[in-house]
Amino acid sequence: MSNTTAPRRTSTRSLHKGQQTRATILEAALGLAAHVGLEGLSIGAIAEVTGMSKSGVFAHFGSREELQISVIREYHAKFEEEVFFPAIREPRGLARLNALFEHWMKRVSVEIDSGCIYISGAVEFDDRPGPVRDALADMVRSWQLALERAIRLAVETGELRADTDPAQFLFEVHGLILATHHDARFLRNPGAIDRARRGFARIVQDHLASPAAPSPVRA
Template sequence: MTPHPLEPRPTRSGSRAAHKGQQTRASILDAALNLASQKGLEGLSIGLLAETTGMSKSGVFAHFGSREELQISVIREYHARFEEEVFYPSLREPRGLPRLEAMYRRWLKRVSVEIDSGCIYISGAVEFDDRPGPVRDALADMVRTWHTGLVRSITMAREEGHLQADTDARQMLFELHGLVLALHHDARFLRTPGAVQRAEQGFLNVLDRYRAAPSG
């Protein structure tokens, strides 16, 4: 397609500048994600991020525009990494219980790694549970997206005959989520030894209650 004669043609220098801008934004976002994991989303500020990255406040501001936009960008980046590490690899497992088990265990592994730094899904819920606005909406949307994937996986396991026919997918999700919240609380706040193993055993207990009886 021939460019319109009045439209500026892209230049190599322009492309390089755009690429460099994307790289800079990605670096800032990576630093912001690390800060949010340690200090929470409310601990993020343009000034602190500028200090951490060695940039000027105006330089950071140019990439995000506001503290609120920065927080939302961090939530989206966290969710994208969560999907890459937990959700998408689990989809390679067979439909049904193998996929559900993979999703839960990868979720458990990620939370276990985040015990020292903190889970943005969980810490963010504490920070924004009673604070309506775009940041809370973005965080809730990401969590609901993950929950939707889990419910779909539970439903598939029921349809495959791996779980009892009357399995309530939402109820099972509630119980699995409860195990992860308990793990985060006991391991991060109480420093209870063996919390990860208890979360794994809890999952096995839930499966025993919902698992379909062997045919024949």
């Protein structure tokens, strides 16, 4: 029996080690991309950062393009973990919508120093068709759809006005995030995050179904 099970155990250990190595490479690539962009990623650069050989990195990511797409997916997974999943534990309506925005702002406050791959990637690939752009656009759209659904649910619960346009609401909120990154990260203007919170509170206030509805996120 030992002769038949030993190869399986070895195979399982090898698979686990391979997964750990891939995770290590992805973590390093994610950190590098946050500072130099997706275009700054290469098999050679990751090999240097991780202390691995180029062939070792290549064995996990067969091309630079595959590496870039994997980093986009990893970034999205972390974004969901920090922003989306904690918020959906809140009741449907304004509580969930407020939580989504507040968790998003917490992440933005960290990315003032590290950078946002959604935003930097959009600048790099906005006019460059291909799999990397498609992967990035898909991730951004999936997040926007989740936020738009939260807005629709707040309308369905009666907390936001029935004539609220979820797409317009989403557009204005997303604009706050882009402006916050620009002012806080590029211009280094203090108070950008507080201004974004006040802006969000104003958007919510403009769409409240009645004055008695729960107050939005703190200004």
